Amino acid sequence: MRNFYRIMLGAKSVYAKICLEGGFIGANWEIDQDLTYKLPDNWRAFNQEFVPVYLAAHPDKGRISAGLACGMLWTICKKLQRGDIVLSPDGTGTYRVGEIVGDYSWHPGAGDLSHRREVRWFEAGIPREAMSEALRNSAGSVGTVSDVSRHREELERLLSGHVVVVAPEDPEEASTFGMEKHLEEFLVTNWAQTELGRSYDIYEEDGEKTGQQYATDTGPLDILAISKDRKELLVVELKRGRASDAVVGQILRYMGYVQDLVAKDGQTVRGAIIALEDDQRIRRALSMTPSITFYRYQVSFKLVKA
Numbered sequence: 001m002r003n004f005y006r007i008m009l010g011a012k013s014v015y016a017k018i019c020l021e022g023g024f025i026g027a028n029w030e031i032d033q034d035l036t037y038k039l040p041d042n043w044r045a046f047n048q049e050f051v052p053v054y055l056a057a058h059p060d061k062g063r064i065s066a067g068l069a070c071g072m073l074w075t076i077c078k079k080l081q082r083g084d085i086v087l088s089p090d091g092t093g094t095y096r097v098g099e100i101v102g103d104y105s106w107h108p109g110a111g112d113l114s115h116r117r118e119v120r121w122f123e124a125g126i127p128r129e130a131m132s133e134a135l136r137n138s139a140g141s142v143g144t145v146s147d148v149s150r151h152r153e154e155l156e157r158l159l160s161g162h163v164v165v166v167a168p169e170d171p172e173e174a175s176t177f178g179m180e181k182h183l184e185e186f187l188v189t190n191w192a193q194t195e196l197g198r199s200y201d202i203y204e205e206d207g208e209k210t211g212q213q214y215a216t217d218t219g220p221l222d223i224l225a226i227s228k229d230r231k232e233l234l235v236v237e238l239k240r241g242r243a244s245d246a247v248v249g250q251i252l253r254y255m256g257y258v259q260d261l262v263a264k265d266g267q268t269v270r271g272a273i274i275a276l277e278d279d280q281r282i283r284r285a286l287s288m289t290p291s292i293t294f295y296r297y298q299v300s301f302k303l304v305k306a
Contacts (some may be wrong), residue, residue, distance in 0.1 A: 031053055
């Protein structure tokens with residue numbers, strides 16, 4: 001099964017034209033050496049060798065930034081498989097789409113584009129307005145690489161030329177459906193006024209908020225926050241309507257990533273699931289995972305006569 005990745009072609013798509021015309025995607029992060037024989041199957045092994053290389057070139061960066069940069073470079077050079085699909089914004093509001101058709105190649109002297117993968121770009125792209133809000137959020141997440149495979153069904157429809165807008169037929173479900181699209185944005189925008197906002201801040205890297213749709217090697221997590229005393233990281237997963245027990249495994253994977261790659265010495269990791277309802281199965285699962293807290297959201301709507 002092919003996977004889908006959003007790949008930025010330079011800051012603000014500055015390299016979009018050359019990559020589209022040249023039939024490739026490229027990256028560098030100032031790791032200027034041929035990686036042909038230095039791409040292990042495990043990204044941790046790659047990071048172990050190249051995080052020091054990155055830090056030597058970027059002494060102003062921390063180990064978190066180094067780990068993310070090396071992880072993204074490994075993803076481009078090794079994890080992407082032939083047949084996988086990449087989406088890259090071209091700077092005009094359109095995501096250009098292409099298929100990975102070649103293995104890693106090294107191009108010395110090519111600057112920011114020295115580590116490359118050959119891509120067969122399709123003629124048609126996907127307008128940003130044709131995407132669902134959830135897909136737009138994932139495709140717009142911070143970082144060069146973002147795994148958007150969880151939107152596979154929608155992307156397959158878009159690529160086939162059939163854009164389907166799904167809406168609830170039952171009017172009583174309309175508010176729940178709307179909240180699925182807007183819950184994340186609402187929560188982030190109003191974070192300081194929520195219960196979580198009293199104890200946690202949205203995660204930042206190098207002074208920039210990066211905690212929304214935070215990239216991991218198993219896809220972007222919804223929100224990453226950090227306690228105000230900087231001793232605890234919080235992974236927040238949002239679910240429409242009733243949450244199933246499957247979300248417990250999902251958030252544990254994200255928490256494991258954060259513990260391994262983001263947390264500093266002495267920092268702990270907790271999880272929070274936010275949904276409209278729970279059930280007995282998820283309550284039982286959560287009873288065995290005390291590091292995860294369940295929250296219900298409530299929607300309030302009223303008309304005031306003018």
